[in-house]
Amino acid sequence: MRITVMTLFAEMFDSFLQTSIVGRSLERGLASVDFVNYRDFAHDNYRHVDDTPFGGGNGMVMKCAPVMEALDSIRTEDSYVIMMNPAGTPLNQKKVRELAQKKHLVIMCGHYEGMDARIENHIDECISIGDYVLTGGEPAAMIVMDSVIRLLPGAIKEGSADDESYENGLLEYPQYTQPADFNGEKVPEVLLSGNHAKIKAWRLYQSLERTKKIRPDLYDAYELSKEEKKLLKKYGFESEKQ
Ligand code: ADE
Secondary structure: OOEEEEEHHHHHHHHHHHOHHOOOHOOOOOOOOEEHHHHHHHOOOOOOOOOOOOOOOOOEEEOOHHHHHHHHHHHHEEEEEEEHHHHOOOOOOOHHHHHHOOEEEEEOOOOEEEOOHHHHHHOOEEEEEOOOOOOOHHHHHHHHHHHHOOOOOOOOOOOOOOOOOOOOOOOOEEEEOOOEEEOEEEEEEEHHOOHHHHHHHHHHHHHHHHHHHHHHHHHOOOOOOOHHHHHHHHHHOOOOOO
């Protein structure tokens, strides 16, 4: 996969792209990342890429011409173009999976008060990472890149993304490691039992209970399969969903 980031501040990505799973994945060639600077497409001697908003108001707005020319310089038939924007479609794991299938993902970062609205007519979609406003789209772009890159085949151990929070519509069950007793706080007995079916039932039950408490919207939407109902019943975990 190729990822092109459109930004005035490519340096913000330096350590992010060199570190941990993202860094390793790029080193291994699972994805490549390149940058386009809007300023390279400015039209005046001062390299302005923004101007005051028509109709008045605070702040500056990114101009159409530098942004569109920057986009045209890297866009191919395979490009899928997203703009990071707090007014966009909320990012979730389903959207991340969708984006991970693209051959060439172009991520447009906004800055200042926003982008000229006409730019939106030329992209595939606007994406928001949550109901809050950042100073610019760069941290949001890193979140998209991180969540997409880790899903590329070979980035993390096969199967280890499968039962994480959101992958199956529920939050993840709690995990524990050594020691089994930390200053009197004990790991749940079942995890030391070696009974894999019982552990599976317990984890499903924990996922259900955690989701009910923290994300009732996800809980309400979740439907237990026949096998899941059977598994819970077998080990005596009573869920409202049964
Ligand atoms: N730019 C500023 N705030 C943002 C947000 N919440 N999501 C995506 N891009 C943004």
